[in-house]
Amino acid sequence: MFNVLLGMAVIIVVGIGWRLILGNDSAETIRSHLAKAVYQVFLPALVLHVLWQVPVDMNTVRVPLVSAISVLLSLLAAFLIYSSGHLVKGFMKVASPNKAVGALLLASAFGNFSYLGLPVLSQTFGEWSQKVAIQFDLLASTPILFTVGIMVARYYGSAAKGLHPALALLQVPALWAAVAGLALSITHAPMPIWLGNSLSILGAAVVPLMLLSVGMALRWQSGWLGRIPVLLPVILIQLTLMPLIAWGASIGVGMPEKLLAPAIIEGAMPTMVLGLVICDRFKLDTTLYAEAVTVTTVLSLLTLPLWLQVVL
Template sequence: MLNVLLGMALIIVAGVAWKMVLGGKSAETIRSHLAQSVYHIFLPALVLHVLWQFPVGLNTIRIPVVALLSVLLSLLAAFLLYGNGKLVRAFLPGQANRAVGALLLASAFGNFSYLGLPVLSQTFGDWARVVAIHFDLLASTPLLFTIGIILARYYGGSGEGMHPLVSLFRVPAVWAALAGLTLSAAKVPIPVWFDGTLSTLGAAVVPLMLLSVGMALRWQSGWMARIPVLLPVILIQLILMPLIAWSAAIGTGMPDEYLAPVVIEGAMPTMVLGLVICDRFKLDVALYAEAVTLTTALSLLTLPFWLQLLS
């Protein structure tokens, strides 16, 4: 796995370097276009392709159940630590609500697609992509666009007036997941020409996602003073959540071959998409970006640890 992570780290570093060459404003514009192309075209194609070929069964239920427990219990742990605002006020006076909202999102919602897909596919094989897709699109994403949006509105600003469920069903990959599951359950064969098209489009997801992650990483001066505030995020995302996923997987009777991919998926760092949500609802974007950067960097150490522990 170390070689896999090093290879992916090089692509992420290339994204960081590209951002430095282009400059902040141009880099953010290009990163946004890359992310939008993945979001609207390449990821839905990959999701449809993978789920159409995956037989619907108990694992279609087990994986989302594990994901739901992982995200909700991690969110509960974060709320117990951050909810009263005392920890935040001690280090970030004057911006408690904005910071608490960002830290809650950073603690509970991992980079399950943007990093989970490449890590699982490169480590376990293409078959493991279904774990990332089930974990994210059938559990984490619905929670993000319901509970996550409600929390963002409460701690930040009103954002757009759209109902959270409406926001959820505007996610193209969710519709692709529903279509893929339906076609698989109905045992509809994939036409050869369409199979090739979906495969080609899906192949672009991993490199574009990793470049986008690299270009999204941000760092602010005075970060050492904020480490105590960010430490619970690191521990929850990289230690607690995979432990919850491991326990939940055993509790649901997860087949042995799925156990390691599910736990590794639960060990993903903070999601990049949260930057958009923090910006939209006036949460502390800079603090959230530091959580993304720190957890992503440290995951290069913790992911091999979890894999070694599971092997």
């Protein structure tokens, strides 16, 4: 596991170095295009390829159910801690804590289940475990993000013009790929060799590009050390509480032993990178959210091996 994380850390560090060399503006432009390519092409190809070959059974329900319980209970825990605004006002100079509270709620509840979960699971347990990351994210976390998450962002930020959340959810390419993959699996449709090879080649690019994108998204802002007390609940929820919830929920739904460890490790992922886009759109505290991504991602390189030692 150490060698796996070390290899992934090297790619993330390359992304950080690339950002430092290019400068924030140029690096953010490149990262944005890179993320779009993964989001619109490479990830959907991987999702279709994996789910087409996975039998649809009770595990197709169990994994998303564990994900939904983990995300919603983590969001509830964050709400109980942050909703009053006292913690934000105590350590940050803000006239209104709402924008910071909204960012912190999203940072606490939605993990980097695909962008980091896919690489970690596939490199640790094998390619078969990719289905856990995909089901955990696309069949539960993503729908919750584009419904409950958007409602939270609108409430604490500003209502952005655009599609209704339900319609925005329908524009997620990987979600359509998941639906198609499940349908093809249910109907036992054979996968043409040429298509399988093409999807495999496209899907192989997901892991390195995701890790590179994560590295380019990490950034430090002046005064970050003083905001650590505000970020501490996010750290504890994402890296400790959520995997514990995932563990308990997995046992509760009767998760097979083979899938138990991957499901728990999925719950131990750091704050998702995609939340930066939502914070920008709804005028939440993007700087604070970016710090949550950075701190939890760096610490996850230490906590993930610990969780693996516990669950294996």
